[in-house]
Amino acid sequence: MSDDHDTIDDIETAVLPLDAWHRAHGGRMVEFAGYWMPVQYEGIMAEHLWVRESAGLFDVSHMGQLHLAGDGLDDALEALIPADLKGVKPNAQKYSLLLAENGGILDDLMLTRWDDGSIYMVVNGAVKYDDIAHLRDHLPDEITLNHMDEQALLALQGPRAVDALARLVPGVAELTFMKGSRFDWNGVSLWISRSGYTGEDGFEISVPADHAETLADALTAQPEVRPIGLGARDSLRLEADLPLYGHDLDPETTPIMAALNFAVASKRRREEANFPGAERILYERENGAVVKRVGLLVEGRQPVREGAAVLDADGSEVGKVTSGGFAPTLGQPIAMAYVPVAMAEPGTRIQLTQRGKIHEATVAPMPFVPHRYAR
């Protein structure tokens, strides 16, 4: 027996602030995005279901936390992303995309306006150094970019996350979805936003690295909270129709292909058409892209994974599965795939092939599991 993928290079793999904490709590550590990270504690299935019914603590310190400030910041950053940054008020959070000149997606990200007008941005761990280089190359000298690598990032997710966190940090319950604020916790300054990547209500907490262990201890001491690994993070976000960069999104895909039309929803930005790839993206927005990201319910019990081919009626390969696995909440396999637009309507029956075997699937309305955000 052997795993399909397991090439680990100990020398290159870095250690995050909570490394010892994860090991002490029984986390099974794997290499991910260049770091040792816990893939699971008690088991992916149990952890996944626990987040859906109670609350789970995720360490996402591998992600890049960036701070951008300076005169003309909004104009400078709007030249690289399609979001209406000028419309983002203090303490408001927005999802956006770092775009290449041809409209391809370089990364997806969350940005928040701080009180002083500056921008706090969270980007994907696997491409954070590329993002930083891209931003430094393209932003004018007046803009300062600080990689906040002295900060850890924790996510507390699930319907009871608010109960657990409010006990430690009074006031967090007043935040609504996609809003953030600074809080004091025993003299430690925390930046907390009501957001996450599971489809559940919850929070993301930026904490100085040297206080990450005490905060993780305090959170997991709450009866609602258990530590959760990357494995459940992946199955939770898949059920919630949240694409993962490097798998469901890459420089070959545009926001419209990726069905992220909401990321180019600003009327002003579309009229100005001054973000990278605007011409192509706005054309696709009007006329449709050639292919589109969809969700698939897979028949039977066998998961269909990333890399499986999508077949048309003649058996020709016309698309690819970009994420796939077993959905613990639904008790069946699900997937994300890119398919020709003619095959993208919910209810369309689709054939997939993996290791010489044909699997039947149906295009599903997304998300697979309804979002339960605190709006």
Place this chain on the structure above:
Amino acid sequence: MPRYFTEDHEWVDVDGDTGTVGISDYAQGQLGDIVFVDLPEEGKELTKGDDAAVVESVKAASDVYSPVSGTVIEANGDLGDTPNLVNDDAEGDGWFFKLTLSDTSELDGLMDESAYEAFVAKL
């Protein structure tokens, strides 16, 4: 009934020229929650080391190799509805398939239970 193990964490119980094959308890623990097992069909000819089955956890698919050569005579039908039998009882009810051994001398290259325990302890 002697039981043999491979370095790839398969086991085979041998009774005459009939072998019962599964994965070790250590292996199921490493894989985590098992959601599907793709088993070989009856009559399939396997050479030692061939891909014989695929075990799917929530996270990933892993190949299971045949520890010996032979012809498959039965697959464990219970795994169709209850693949988690492999998690619950990997070295018992969670067996994968039975085969008729074509060359019992292949068993000489495998580990017995205590040798396998020592092997796993070093991982």
